[in-house]
Amino acid sequence: MTKHVKEVLELLDREYGLFTEPTLDYTQPHELLIATILSAQCTDARVNIVTRDLFKKYKDVVSFAEADLSELEDDIRTCGFYHAKAVHIIECCKRLHEFYNDTVPSSIEDLTSLSGVGRKTANVVRTHIFNIPSIVVDTHVKRISNKLGLTKETEPVKIEFDLMKKLPEDHWSAINLQLITLGRTICTSRNPKCEECFLKDVCPSGKKTLRSKK
Numbered sequence: 255m256t257k258h259v260k261e262v263l264e265l266l267d268r269e270y271g272l273f274t275e276p277t278l279d280y281t282q283p284h285e286l287l288i289a290t291i292l293s294a295q296c297t298d299a300r301v302n303i304v305t306r307d308l309f310k311k312y313k314d315v316v317s318f319a320e321a322d323l324s325e326l327e328d329d330i331r332t333c334g335f336y337h338a339k340a341v342h343i344i345e346c347c348k349r350l351h352e353f354y355n356d357t358v359p360s361s362i363e364d365l366t367s368l369s370g371v372g373r374k375t376a377n378v379v380r381t382h383i384f385n386i387p388s389i390v391v392d393t394h395v396k397r398i399s400n401k402l403g404l405t406k407e408t409e410p411v412k413i414e415f416d417l418m419k420k421l422p423e424d425h426w427s428a429i430n431l432q433l434i435t436l437g438r439t440i441c442t443s444r445n446p447k448c449e450e451c452f453l454k455d456v457c458p459s460g461k462k463t464l465r466s467k468k
């Protein structure tokens with residue numbers, strides 16, 4: 255680990271801790287999978303409102319696999335992209351039923367073979383269901399890991415592999431929630447508040463911004 259990465263991680267840990275609690279509500283593994291599919295282009299808060307009733311109505315993998323498409327679309331409409339998401343959920347659960355005995359698999363290969371499941375969703379499931387250290391590269395991680403100089407890569411998969419090389423494994427799962435929290439509060443995409451950011455002394459992008467304002 256480089257001195258720079260160590261300094262960044264120490265400041266993130268001091269500010270946010272090494273927490274890895276999911277922000278999506280679920281009780282069964284397939285529910286986290288479905289909630290994560292629903293969370294694309296949607297807030298976790300909205301998804302949690304929708305899944306409160308959804309998971310009461312569709313109680314298991316088979317219920318989702320056998321769901322009526324237009325009815326499911328109505329059930330998840332407020333999450334946006336409801337047609338594509340409903341198709342993915344039904345197809346995903348059909349495969350879980352046919353090939354995985356109604357359980358959620360743990361390998362990246364098996365997870366990404368499911369409809370609507372990319373590496374990001376697969377890594378969410380691996381982190382929270384199986385406790386396997388994984389780096390979830392969402393929009394916040396993509397943007398802020400570049401600003402902080404943790405990676406120069408710009409594609410999510412390349413960022414994931416680069417961060418896996420540079421960060422100690424015990425930070426893989428936490429870095430996502432740390433950067434999401436930072437991205438929602440201080441390092442927002444429209445107006446990063448570099449002056450008040452606890453990372454301003456170690457952040458290359460922040461230093462540049464603050465220099466240009468002098």
Ligand code: SF4
Nearest residue numbers: 441446448451457460
């Ligand atoms: S110093 Fe600025 S650019 Fe760097 S993480 Fe903080 S808010 Fe973002």
